[in-house]
Amino acid sequence: MIMESAADLGPDCGSLCNKSTVLGGQGPPVLVDAWLVPTFFGLIMLVGLVGNSLVIHVVTKHQQMKTVTNFYIVNLATTDILFLVCCVPFTATLYPLPSWIFGEFMCRLVNYLQQVTAQATCITLSAMSVDRCYVTLYPLQSLRHRTPRMALAISVSIWIGALLLSIPVAVYQRLEDGYWFGPQTYCSEVFPSAHLQRAFIIYSFLAVYLLPLLTITACYAFMLKRMGQPSCTLLQVSRMVVVMVALFLICWGPIQICILLQAFGLRSYVLYKLKIWGHCMSYSNSSVNPVVYAFMGNNFRKAFKQAFPAVFLWREIDHQAPKGEAEMHFLSSES
Template sequence: MIVESTANHGPDCGSICNESAASGGRGPPVLVDAWLVPTFFGLIMLVGLVGNSLVIHVVTKHQQMKTITNFYIVNLATTDILFLVCCVPFTATLYPLPSWIFGEFMCRLVNYLQQVTAQATCITLSAMSVDRCYVTVYPLQSLRHRTPRMALTISVSIWIGSLLLSTPVAVYQRLEAGYWFGPQTYCSEVFPSARLQKAFIIYSFLAVYLLPLLTITACYAFMLKRMGQPSCEPHRQQLPPERAAAMRARVSRMVVVMVALFLICWGPIQVCILLQAFGLRSYVLYKLKIWGHCMSYSNSSVNPLVYAFMGNNFRKAFKHAFPAIFLWRTRGRVRVGNMDPEEGGEIDHQAPKGEAEMHFLSSGS
């Protein structure tokens, strides 16, 4: 449901494609989409694979980075890598080639994996928001309930749920014969009825976009509200007003980036699919859908930048893992795990892991 199943000559092209087909005696025209979209997909794939691989490397390399939140970030990076490797190359071929050339099995598998990974990504982002809200608002209580086993259980449940709920895509995806400057083969969704197709599209819109967006927004709004209030939990360290205000401003900026990124990357394609499901079909909508696909795919490449490298701990761990890259910025060696003064001092390496993570999350890193 997330990906366009045909190339620029698909049934959404409307009258323009019909006119071009009627001209006869010529091969398919070479449109800008045929090279521009695959080039953009290739850039997304390169940046996404490098960025997500670095996230996994940094977390697994440094013991201080093995926190509950970073477990979710690694799960998100793994999902993005799976999506980039298994789906993006096949989708890129739809634009320069007139037909689907990979057979019916790959037609079902590629579209199924796209739905699974897109759904797993969005639900993982929601789980991260709930987790960060919980640990920021109830830091001491969260130390008792937030365990690696719980994080693993949630991540496995997300994957199992995504695999099961995406089954209709694999069942109803099939090859269909078509005509566009000659006989062609398209990889399309063929539901038993229009009502069933609309129901699944509405479900996909809710599960993959609207509910995660509402969850992310609500969690961070509640978190910011509570950060501006005095703590009600005993023994919780209180920050000076100036430092607390700076911290809230920093977290607020990150919240705006997170919500805007999710809204911009996933909104266009979901709205286009929803409009198309209710009978709106035009060449303009088809072109908007191509742009929407590019935006949704780019989410897999920018996730590492927003959810990992915007945090000070990730940046310092990355510098520690690849010091040669940052020789031009060296001002002395920085130990992994230390925090900047603006973040409330240092986290001692001997401090309990839960306290370090609580400080890490409360600072919005």
């Protein structure tokens, strides 16, 4: 699913595809996508790598930050880093270059790792939500069962599950010959039948997007119901629930829906452009996760001040906590 090419346009690409046949020897046109999308991807990668690396640094270097919840945040940050490294550089080259230039082995490996990291990211988000729900519904029992060893076991299980569930991507990914202003090589998924391809895409939509979204929504609905009476804290947590669910929905929804539409035969130049935007949105999620889950949290903020005191010299040391900090503390600290 990494390949964005004329092959994605299908029979509806119209005059642009016809022109490519006539002008086959002149090379493809230079579109705005060729420089704009790689630039945006590069910015996403820079912000995401710096932010997620800082999250991992402050948790591993500060003993008070080594909590169960923060262990999941580190796992999420690690997943986001791998996702950015595996996705961004290779996808960015597809816009200025008309062909896949990295060979069949990298075609299989890159797409497999993309699926693995996307799967692991979504399952980790779900695990975090289930963990917070468990603490809220069963605060006493959670003291016995929520241990770093249990969090490690769950994290390892997430990665094993993601590695196994993503195997079809490696099996059916291969190089194909195509034509776009001359002979080109595309990295594409080639399934034995259209039915099998649609089945896998539907499975991917459910596993990577819909089921995690339903899990996150259900967990926080139970949490809000358990908290019961209206209060300032309840309203703050409600806002954070909306932000978390909306962020997940907005970032991952467009690309998943575009892929689903393509699986059922809808191919057009408009959908091709929407898919580009969808990729940008899904990659952005790995950059904003550190902001949502860590940088705004009270405990993380204190740890950042200890790790990088010079950065915070311009701010007051004992200023009043921002109004929306309570819900971030709820997410990034132990109960």
